[in-house]
Amino acid sequence: MEYQKNLNEKGGLKAGATVLFQLGQLAAFSHLFDEAFKQITGSGAAFDPIEIIKTLFGLDDEDKDKPFDERLAEAIVTRAVHDYREAARCKNHEAVKHLERFFRSDYFCLLINLDGEDIVKMMRRKYA
Numbered sequence: 001m002e003y004q005k006n007l008n009e010k011g012g013l014k015a016g017a018t019v020l021f022q023l024g025q026l027a028a029f030s031h032l033f034d035e036a037f038k039q040i041t042g043s044g045a046a047f048d049p050i051e052i053i054k055t056l057f058g059l060d061d062e063d064k065d066k067p068f069d070e071r072l073a074e075a076i077v078t079r080a081v082h083d084y085r086e087a088a089r090c091k092n093h094e095a096v097k098h099l100e101r102f103f104r105s106d107y108f109c110l111l112i113n114l115d116g117e118d119i120v121k122m123m124r125r126k127y128a
Contacts, residue, residue, distance in 0.1 A: 073111040088127035
């Protein structure tokens, strides 16, 4: 019985380590793809998990005392603003509409205490 429990714990640890390693590979290759994409197109519109992870864990922040939920909200909103800027620059009207819906959504209001419509107006003035 003890042997079976020990075997299950080791198997679970091995499976967890495998998943963690694969997620690390995904993050690294996504980051490398984004860097290559920036070099080719001059734009960083691709998903960059390294930047998101740095924001989430406060590795880029001077204020490391922020709670995790605030850093998560900041990462989501920062990424949406970046994506909007790139979509507007590339004239990707479908992506712009999708992001404007996000800024006007209830979910956006939960993330940040700003009026989404004001954000959309400001983004249109600045990037359109």
